Amino acid sequence: xxxxxxxxxxxxxxxxxxKAVQVYGLNNEVxxxxxxxxxxxxNSLFNIYPRITLVRxxxxxxxxxxxxxxxxxxxxxxxxxxxxxxxxxxxxxxxSPGIDKDEIITFASIFKEEQEIFLKKFxxxxxxxxxxxxxxxxxxxxxxxQDGERIRKTxxxxxxTTRNLMHNLRAKxxxxxRSSKHIVYSLIDSLxxxxxxxxxxxALKNFDEYTYNHSLNVGILxxxxxxxxxxxxxxxxxxxxxxxxxxVGKVIIPKxxxxxxxxxxDEEWETLKQHxxxxxxxxxxxxxxxxxxxxxxxxxxxxxxxxDGTGYPxxxxxxxxxxxxxxxxxxxxxxxxxxxxTYVPIPYLPHLALQVLWSKRNVFFDxxxxxxxxQLLGQxxxxxxxxxxNGEIGLVVRQNQxxxxxxxxxxxxxKDEKKIDGKMIDLSVQKELKIVRAIYLQKYGIxxxxxxxxxxxxxxxxxxxxxxxx
Amino acid sequence: xEKGVGDIIKSLVKTVxxxxxxxxxxxxxxxxxxxxxxxxxxFFRNDSELNFHIEQFSILHADEIIYEEKEKESSIAFxxxxxxxxxINFTEGLEFDELLLFLETIxxxxxxxxxxxxxxxHDFTHIKFYVVEETEQILNYRIPETPIQKIxxxxxxxxxxxxxxxxxxxxxxxxxxIEEFNNLKTEISSAKKISTIPLAVxxxxxxxxxxxxxxxxxxxxxxxxxxxxxxxxxxxxxIVHALKQYSNVNxxxxxxxxxTIIGFKNMVNTSSKNIFDEFISFIRFFSKESIPHFIKxxxxxxxxxxxxxxxxRMVNIAQNDPTPFLDCLNSKDASILINAIALLGLxxxxxxLTLLQPLMFHSNPLVRIEIITALKNLGHAATIAKFLDDGxxxxxxxxxxxxxxxxYPRIYDNLLQRIxxxxxxxLEFTEQKEYFNCLVASDGKGIIKHLKKILFKxxxxxxKKYSIMRKLAAIALANISNTETLxxxxxxxxxxxxxxxSACEMALKxx
Numbered sequence: 002x003x004x005x006x007x008x009x010x011x012x013x014x015x016x017x018x019x020k021a022v023q024v025y026g027l028n029n030e031v032x033x034x035x036x037x038x039x040x041x042x043x044n045s046l047f048n049i050y051p052r053i054t055l056v057r058x059x060x061x062x063x064x065x066x067x068x069x070x071x072x073x074x075x076x077x078x079x080x081x082x083x084x085x086x087x088x089x090x091x092x093x094x095x096x097s098p099g100i101d102k103d104e105i106i107t108f109a110s111i112f113k114e115e116q117e118i119f120l121k122k123f124x125x126x127x128x129x130x131x132x133x134x135x136x137x138x139x140x141x142x143x144x145x146x147q148d149g150e151r152i153r154k155t156x157x158x159x160x161x162t163t164r165n166l167m168h169n170l171r172a173k174x175x176x177x178x179r180s181s182k183h184i185v186y187s188l189i190d191s192l193x194x195x196x197x198x199x200x201x202x203x204a205l206k207n208f209d210e211y212t213y214n215h216s217l218n219v220g221i222l223x224x225x226x227x228x229x230x231x232x233x234x235x236x237x238x239x240x241x242x243x244x245x246x247x248x249v250g251k252v253i254i255p256k257x258x259x260x261x262x263x264x265x266x267d268e269e270w271e272t273l274k275q276h277x278x279x280x281x282x283x284x285x286x287x288x289x290x291x292x293x294x295x296x297x298x299x300x301x302x303x304x305x306x307x308x309d310g311t312g313y314p315x316x317x318x319x320x321x322x323x324x325x326x327x328x329x330x331x332x333x334x335x336x337x338x339x340x341x342x343t344y345v346p347i348p349y350l351p352h353l354a355l356q357v358l359w360s361k362r363n364v365f366f367d368x369x370x371x372x373x374x375x376q377l378l379g380q381x382x383x384x385x386x387x388x389x390x391n392g393e394i395g396l397v398v399r400q401n402q403x404x405x406x407x408x409x410x411x412x413x414x415x416k417d418e419k420k421i422d423g424k425m426i427d428l429s430v431q432k433e434l435k436i437v438r439a440i441y442l443q444k445y446g447i448x449x450x451x452x453x454x455x456x457x458x459x460x461x462x463x464x465x466x467x468x469x470x471x
Numbered sequence: 472x473e474k475g476v477g478d479i480i481k482s483l484v485k486t487v488x489x490x491x492x493x494x495x496x497x498x499x500x501x502x503x504x505x506x507x508x509x510x511x512x513x514f515f516r517n518d519s520e521l522n523f524h525i526e527q528f529s530i531l532h533a534d535e536i537i538y539e540e541k542e543k544e545s546s547i548a549f550x551x552x553x554x555x556x557x558x559i560n561f562t563e564g565l566e567f568d569e570l571l572l573f574l575e576t577i578x579x580x581x582x583x584x585x586x587x588x589x590x591x592x593h594d595f596t597h598i599k600f601y602v603v604e605e606t607e608q609i610l611n612y613r614i615p616e617t618p619i620q621k622i623x624x625x626x627x628x629x630x631x632x633x634x635x636x637x638x639x640x641x642x643x644x645x646x647x648x649i650e651e652f653n654n655l656k657t658e659i660s661s662a663k664k665i666s667t668i669p670l671a672v673x674x675x676x677x678x679x680x681x682x683x684x685x686x687x688x689x690x691x692x693x694x695x696x697x698x699x700x701x702x703x704x705x706x707x708x709x710i711v712h713a714l715k716q717y718s719n720v721n722x723x724x725x726x727x728x729x730x731t732i733i734g735f736k737n738m739v740n741t742s743s744k745n746i747f748d749e750f751i752s753f754i755r756f757f758s759k760e761s762i763p764h765f766i767k768x769x770x771x772x773x774x775x776x777x778x779x780x781x782x783x784r785m786v787n788i789a790q791n792d793p794t795p796f797l798d799c800l801n802s803k804d805a806s807i808l809i810n811a812i813a814l815l816g817l818x819x820x821x822x823x824l825t826l827l828q829p830l831m832f833h834s835n836p837l838v839r840i841e842i843i844t845a846l847k848n849l850g851h852a853a854t855i856a857k858f859l860d861d862g863x864x865x866x867x868x869x870x871x872x873x874x875x876x877x878x879y880p881r882i883y884d885n886l887l888q889r890i891x892x893x894x895x896x897x898l899e900f901t902e903q904k905e906y907f908n909c910l911v912a913s914d915g916k917g918i919i920k921h922l923k924k925i926l927f928k929x930x931x932x933x934x935k936k937y938s939i940m941r942k943l944a945a946i947a948l949a950n951i952s953n954t955e956t957l958x959x960x961x962x963x964x965x966x967x968x969x970x971x972x973s974a975c976e977m978a979l980k981x982x
Contacts, residue, residue: 003594003596004564073652179585179587186588186591186602187602230655282687285686290694325662350628353632353635360636360637372645443620447617448616
C-alpha cells in the first residue's frame with residue numbers, strides 16, 4: 002500500500018474515532034472498537050515506517066511527507082482532522098511504536114477539547130508515544146515540500162515545452178513526445194505537493210501567447226479538477242495531456258483569424274470551428290496511438306460538445322462526451338473567459354466566470370463537475386481582487402479549505418489607492434474585514450500574475466508575516 | 472560527505488553495471504544489489520532521507536561530487552541527466568522490491584527507453600525524483616507590463632453581468648448531495664472500465680462520415696491492428712466497414728499473410744461466442760488469396776460448429792472459385808487436404824467431381840470420408856455408392872450413413888443383394904445395421920416383404936448366427952413403422968421361435 006493510501010486510511014480511522022468520542026463515553030463499545038481499529042492499523046504500519054507523522058502546513062496535511070489531497074472521497078475526514086489540528090495550533094503530530102489503544106483513547110478524549118484545555122491536559126497526561134510540535138506562528142515551509150521556485154520552474158518548463166510543441170507543429174517539424182510527457186508528470190508531482198501554488202500560476206495570461214498559456218492553464222486546471230474527483234496518476238496523465246493539447250488544432254487555423262479583433266463572419270467562424278477536427282489530425286501525427294494520444298484526440302474532438310447534446314462538431318444528441326472532455330470543457334471555458342484576447346481585451350473577473358459556469362451548468366457544462374470546480378477554486382478564485390470594507394484591496398492568493406467564501410489575500414493596494422507590498426490576511430480569521438466587491442486589479446496598472454510569478458520569493462516572505470498574525 | 476554515502480554510490484554504480492551486464496536475475500547482479508540494499512538500510516538507521524543531485528556527468532550529495540564519469544556510454548549521471556532527471560531522493564522505509572525495480576529501470580541502456588517516464592510510471596513510494604526541462608525561455612521569462620488604461624472597469628462588470636444574465640445574489644453551494652456523489656463515483660468507475668480504443672474508433676468514424684482524410688484513414692488502419700490484437704472484432708468490423716467505401720484502401724491487406732492468420736489459432740477457440748462470431752464477420756472482408764492460410768488455421772479449430780462457420784465463410788469468400796486453394800488439394804498434410812475437400816464440397820463448382828476423383832483412393836481413410844461428405848453436398852450419390860466396396864469399414868459406414876441421409880432409391884437392389892449375400896454376416900454389427908438403415912431409407916419396392924422374409928426365415932442350421940439378421944430386420948420394420956410392419960412385429964412377438972420373438976419384442980419396445 003502506498004504512503005498516500007496509508008495516510009488516507011489513518012485519517013479516515015482517526016475521523017471515525019473522533020466522531021465516536023464526541024458522541025459516546027470513553028468506555029462505550031463503539032469508542033473502544035474504533036480505537037482498537039486505529040491502534041491495530043497504526044501498529045501494522047510500524048512494520049513499514051519507523052514512526053508516523055502528520056504535518057499541517059497551510060491548508061494541507063502531510064502524512065510521512067506525502068500530501069493528503071482533498072478529494073471528494075474522504076473530503077470530510079481530511080477537512081475535519083485539518084480543522085482540529087489548525088484550531089489546536091498543532092504543526093505536527095508524531096506517533097511512535099508502542100502506542101496502544103488506551104493511549105489513543107486518552108489522546109482522542111483531550112483532542113476534542115478547546116485549545117487551552119487541550120494544551121493543559123496534554124501536558125498532564127504524559128502520552129509517551131505521541132509527540133506534538135506546536136505552531137509558533139512562524140511556520141516554515143517543511144523541508145520536504147517543493148518550494149514555490151520549483152513549482153514555478155515546472156510551470157515555465159511546461160510553458161516552454163507547450164510553445165515548442167505548437168511551433169514545431171505549425172512549422173511541420175518533428176515533435177519531441179518525451180518532453181510533453183515529462184511536463185505533465187512534473188505538473189502532477191507539483192499538483193500533489195501544492196495544488197494552490199500551481200493553480201496560482203494559471204493567473205499568467207499572456208496576451209501575445211494566448212494559445213500556449215491557455216493550453217497549459219487548461220491542462221493545469223483540468224489536472225486540479227481531476228485530482229479533486231480522485232482520478233489516479235495514470236488517468237491524470239491522460240487528462241493533463243488532453244488539457245494541454247485540446248486546442249492543438251488551432252495551429253492549422255490562420256493566426257489572423259485566431260487573433261482577429263472584429264467579430265468573425267459566419268464563414269470565418271465555420272473555419273475556426275474546424276480546430277476540433279484539426280486537433281485530432283495533429284495529435285494523431287505527433288503521438289502515435291497510445292492511450293494518452295487516443296484520449297487527447299477524443300478530447301480535442303469533443304471539447305466543444307455541450308452537456309445537453311448540442312455543440313460542435315455535429316454529433317448525435319445521445320452521444321455523450323467522455324468524462325475528460327467534460328472536465329476540459331469547463332476548464333477551457335473558465336480560462337478563456339478570464340483571459341484577455343484580441344476580441345475581448347478585458348476578460349471576465351474570475352468569480353464572474355465561475356458564475357457563468359454555474360448558471361450554464363446542465364446546459365453547457367456537467368453540473369456535478371461545475372460544483373467540484375467551484376469547490377476547488379472557491380467563491381473568489383485565486384487572482385481575484387477584492388475590495389475590503391477598510392478601503393484596501395487584496396489579491397486572492399490561496400483558497401481557504403474551511404470557508405471557500407473567505408480566502409487568504411495579500412493586500413496590494415492601500416486605502417490611498419497606492420500600490421503596496423502588503424500583508425497576508427486570512428479573511429476567515431480576521432472577521433472584521435468584509436469583502437465589498439471584486440474588482441479589476443488592472444485598474445491600478447497591476448498584473449495579478451506578477452505576484453505569483455515574478456515575485457514568488459516575495460510571496461514566501463509575505464507568507465511569514467501572515468503567519469505571525471495567525 | 473556523510474558517512475557511508477560514498478560507499479552507497481560506489482555500490483550503486485557496481486550494481487547498475489552488473490545488471491546491465493548480466494540481467495537482474497543473475498547471481499552476479501544479486502551479489503551487488505543485496506549489499507547495496509543493506510547499505511541503504513544502514514544509512515536509514517540514522518537518517519531519514521538520502522538526496523542526490525544529478526548533473527550532466529556527475530552525481531552530487533550535499534553539494535559534493537561523489538560520482539563523476541564523462542564517458543557518455545557508461546555514465547549513470549549522463550543517462551539520468553539526458554532524460555531530464557535532476558534530483559533523486561530515497562527515504563526511509565525503502566523496500567527491497569522497490570529498489571530492485573528502480574535499479575532495473577535505471578540500468579536500461581536502450582536509447583528508446585525514457586528513464587524519467589519509466590520511473591514515474593512505477594509510482595515509487597520511497598523514491599522521489601525531480602524532472603525538468605531547462606530552457607533559456609524559463610530563465611528569461613518576463614511578466615508583460617499592464618499599463619493603466621482609461622477603461623470604465625465597473626461598466627465592464629455590469630456589461631458582463633447583463634450579457635450573461637448573472638444573478639449575483641444566487642447562492643452557489645458547491646457541496647454534492649449523496650446522489651450527485653454516487654453518480655460521479657459511478658461515472659469515474661465506468662470511465663476507468665471503458666477502453667479508449669472503441670471511443671477513439673467512434674470519433675474517427677464520425678469524422679470520416681463528413682471528411683475524407685488520409686490521416687484519419689491511416690489512424691483507423693492503425694487502430695484496426697490494436698483492435699485485432701485485443702480480439703476486439705466488433706470494432707475491427709466497424710473500422711473495416713467504414714473504410715470499405717474507399718476503393719483505394721484495403722484495411723485488411725496487412726492481416727492476410729499466413730503468419731497473421733495462423734496467429735488467430737487461440738482466438739478461434741476463445742470461450743466467447745460473440746468474439747468468434749465477430750471474427751467470422753470480420754474475415755468476410757479478406758481476399759480469396761487468404762483462403763489457403765485459413766485452411767491451415769482450420770487445423771487448430773477445436774469446436775465442430777466453429778469449423779463449419781469458418782468453412783462456410785471461406786466458401787463465401789471464394790465465390791465458387793476454388794482456384795486460390797487448389798494447391799491445398801495436393802497437400803501431403805491430411806488435415807489441410809481434408810479442409811480443402813470440405814470447402815470444395817460446400818462450393819457450387821461444376822468441376823468438383825473431376826478435382827475429387829484422383830483423391831478417392833487416397834491412402835488416408837479420413838480423406839476418403841471427407842470426400843464422401845463433399846459428394847453428399849454435391850448430391851453425387853452414385854459416386855458415394857462406390858465407397859461401399861472401400862477397404863476401410865469406417866469409410867463404408869460413412870458411405871452408408873450418407874446414402875441413408877440423402878435417401879438414394881437406386882441403391883436399393885444393390886443393398887438387398889449385399890444383405891442377402893453370405894459375406895454380409897461376416898461384417899461388423901454397426902455396418903450391418905447401417906445397411907438396413909440405408910435400405911429402409913432407399914424405400915425400394917417390396918421392402919416389407921423382404922424384411923419379413925429375413926425376419927421369419929426358417930433355418931435348419933446356423934440359427935444362432937442368423938439371429939442378428941432377424942434383429943436387424945425387426946428394427947428396420949419398426950423404423951418403417953406403419954400398420955403393416957406393426958402387425959408383422961406383433962405377430963413375430965407371439966412366435967415360439969425365441970430369436971424371432973425376442974427380435975420383435977425388442978423392436979416393438981424400441982418404438
